[in-house]
Amino acid sequence: MNCENIAVMISAYIDGELPKIEEGYLFTHLGSCSECREEFKAQTSIQHEVKINQKEVSLNFEKKVFNSIMKSKKTTLRGWITRPTPAYVNYALGALIILILVISWLQVSSLRQDLNLFQKRYEASLMQMNYQASQMYQMMNSIPAVEIKQY
Ligand SMILES: [Zn+2]
Numbered sequence: 583m584n585c586e587n588i589a590v591m592i593s594a595y596i597d598g599e600l601p602k603i604e605e606g607y608l609f610t611h612l613g614s615c616s617e618c619r620e621e622f623k624a625q626t627s628i629q630h631e632v633k634i635n636q637k638e639v640s641l642n643f644e645k646k647v648f649n650s651i652m653k654s655k656k657t658t659l660r661g662w663i664t665r666p667t668p669a670y671v672n673y674a675l676g677a678l679i680i681l682i683l684v685i686s687w688l689q690v691s692s693l694r695q696d697l698n699l700f701q702k703r704y705e706a707s708l709m710q711m712n713y714q715a716s717q718m719y720q721m722m723n724s725i726p727a728v729e730i731k732q733y
Contacts (some may be wrong), residue, residue, distance in 0.1 A: 585611075589616045596629045 591608045594600040600608065612619050 585615060585618055585621075588612075589621055592618070592622050592625050595627055615693070 588611050589603055590602055590607060595605060595608060612622055
């Protein structure tokens with residue numbers, strides 16, 4: 583049996599696909615051929631590392647899955663605690679603010695109207711007072727001069 587066949591047998595053995603009878607041949611050869619022994623060692627160590635990596639990968643994967651589950655649980659929990667205010671509340675608040683603004687604007691404008699009215703009334707009364715004053719002056723001027731007698 584040559585060494586090339588042994589290499590194939592080694593990989594078959596590692597994959598667990600080597601029949602028991604051929605296993606005997608393989609180990610007999612390995613006992614006498616140091617090159618194939620090295621090959622066997624190298625392949626088994628590779629296989630070992632592959633298995634370890636697979637294990638690590640699967641462990642990491644499990645960890646990731648676990649973490650993502652925990653995260654989603656946490657976020658749902660947090661979502662319940664700091665639940666965003668429902669849209670209708672925001673709409674109601676917005677409507678309330680707009681209502682308050684409108685009311686205050688109306689109040690200001692009505693106040694302004696009152697001020698205008700007051701100003702107009704004030705001006706009217708001022709004009710009236712001026713008119714009355716001028717009438718009084720006219721009346722007083724029309725009165726004949728009063729002589730002040732000296733005793
Ligand atoms: Zn050999």
